Amino acid sequence: MFNFLKTPISNPLKSSFVKNIPQIVAVSFITAFLTASLTSYLFRQSDRVILNDNNSIEQNNEFIPVPPVATQKGSDSVVGVVDKVATKDLPVFEQEFINPFGNDDFFSQFFGPFQPQIPQQEQKGTEKREVAGGTGFIVSSDGLIVTNRHVVDIEGAEYTVITNKNERYSAQLLAKDPVEDLAILKINKTGLPTVELGNSDEIKVGQSVVAIGNALGEFQNTVSVGVVAGLNRTINIPGQNGQRGETIAGAIQTDAAINPGNSGGPLLNLKGEVIGINTAIVVGSQNIGFAIPVNKARRDLNSINSAGKISYPYLGVRYVLVNEDIQKEQNLTVSYGALILKGTGSQDPAIMPGSPAESAGLKEGDVILELNGQKVDFDNSLAALVQKRQIGETVTLKVLSDGIEKTINVTLAERP
Known part of the structure; x- marks a missing residue:
């Protein structure tokens, strides 16, 4: 763990x-x-x-x-x-005892001077902790x-x-x-x-x-x-x-x-x-x-x-790196690359809307094999290869799409 x-x-x-x-x-x-x-x-x-x-x-x-x-x-x-x-304003509570029946005359007559009291937490402002x-x-x-x-x-x-x-x-x-x-x-x-x-x-x-x-x-x-x-x-x-x-x-x-x-x-x-x-x-x-x-x-x-902020180039795909198990599971012809897949939730699309990947025509099920001639695998993940590039730089991808290898040029954008 x-x-x-x-x-x-x-x-x-x-x-x-x-x-x-x-x-x-x-x-x-x-x-x-x-x-x-x-x-x-x-x-x-x-x-x-x-x-x-x-x-x-x-x-x-x-x-x-x-x-x-x-x-x-x-x-x-x-x-x-x-x-x-790191400090933060947190509530301060004090314990007080109150009569659960308040000043109700009906209940007071049963208890006389020995009115019931129960503990209760009441907030008394805040303090930095x-x-x-x-x-x-x-x-x-x-x-x-x-x-x-x-x-x-x-x-x-x-x-x-x-x-x-x-x-x-x-x-x-x-x-x-x-x-x-x-x-x-x-x-x-x-x-x-x-x-x-x-x-x-x-x-x-x-x-x-x-x-x-x-x-x-x-x-x-x-x-x-x-x-x-x-x-x-x-x-x-x-x-x-x-x-x-x-x-x-x-x-x-x-x-x-x-x-x-x-x-x-x-x-x-x-x-x-x-x-x-x-x-x-x-x-x-x-x-x-x-x-x-x-x-x-x-x-x-x-x-x-240089820019006053931390910024990254991004392609805009969700993927899993291909190994022999993924190859068999997805019936692929290759045992390496980045297989574009959606996540498990509705907010996890395979291709990010408005991303460079969407503009370049990449789609779910495509396998990105190379970026600028470098093989995509566990030693060189797609994320690592993209992060070595610059925002606004055009990179060349070798993609396996519908069983056919093709070359696609993509201009990387700033990661949102």
């Missing part, structure tokens, strides 16, 4: 471990403290999940979001770790902060960043990534220490990594070590409470200990560079955790800096 983890923070870590990471110079993290109920979200995955331009097939599991950590270099130099707290917690890290000296989207996906909440020196700053939510579990916050502060972003495309299976987080919401600045256990993992998370499900594709798998409360914290290489954002773990497993590659966060930051 895969779970997202968010939780609060506390004591800073001493420097003994970080001596093994000599090049961590300016690593800053935020810890989003959203407390009140501090409940882990449990999402049970279905055998097959079909999502917009973002799909894969996975086995059943359960997911959870995770927390942050601070690092130090040398004996005293604390690298700018911060906590992020911490409602959840998570982690993040500072990526610019003027206060840009990267974290997980699920950490800040709380309607009506206000966010506060708490530094390692217990300085508090109100945080503005600049943007939430519509595709990846990422979000960008901003605090009004300059001269902040920042992390150095690495290149997640250069990660190798077996290389050593360091995860930093607020373990269990109690042990702030917890450092754990491990290795990259796998790359390009795909996890499907069905939605809850009427929300659409989510797919995390291309994730980094690590055996470094990641615990509830670590969501949004950094996964570092031994140069002290952030190579991933800790996002989920498999509940009940022995150290199976997942991080979003940092290059996806880098893309969001570039989009924020």
Whole structure:
């Protein structure tokens, strides 16, 4: 079972471990403290999940979001770790005792001076309370902060960043990534220490990594070590409470200990560079955790800096990646590609109305085999290939339609 983890923070870590990471110079993290109920979200995955331009097939599991950590270099130099707290106006109730019969003379005559009293909860205004917690890290000296989207996906909440020196700053939510579990916050502060972003495309299976987080919401600045256990993992998370499900594709798998409360914290290489954002773990497993590659966060930051928002190109199809089982089930002549299919609900059409796919004449049952000459398969999903392109760019698709292969040119639009 895969779970997202968010939780609060506390004591800073001493420097003994970080001596093994000599090049961590300016690593800053935020810890989003959203407390009140501090409940882990449990999402049970279905055998097959079909999502917009973002799909894969996975086995059943359960997911959870995770927390942050601070690092130090040398004996005293604390690298700018911060906590992020989400607060919200919540009702305050007081217990009062009332007579269920009020001042009714008829009933009063039976009880005399011993009138019945029953407890009742009555609202006495509201007060701000911490409602959840998570982690993040500072990526610019003027206060840009990267974290997980699920950490800040709380309607009506206000966010506060708490530094390692217990300085508090109100945080503005600049943007939430519509595709990846990422979000960008901003605090009004300059001269902040920042992390150095690495290149997640250069990660190798077996290389050593360091995860930093607020373990269990109690042990702030917890450092754990491990290795990259796998790359390009795909996890499907069905939605809850009427929300659409989510797919995390291309994730980094690590055996470094990641615990509830670590969501949004950094996964570092031994140069002290952030190579991933800790996002989920498999509940009940022995150290199976997942991080979003940092290059996806880098893309969001570039989009924020250039356009003031996070935007994606999109094709506008709902699909399932083809394997041998799908080939047999759908009686296809190919064992790869993206089969365009509608979802289970009436709001899940195979082709999005008004989308580039609709304009290009794609239809349900078509199989997209290639995009710009790249084969569509589990190593290169259609969503991943589309996301590498630019909004307004025209791409060439090889499509199997009604048993005939054909080439279609499509101009990608901005994802709504």
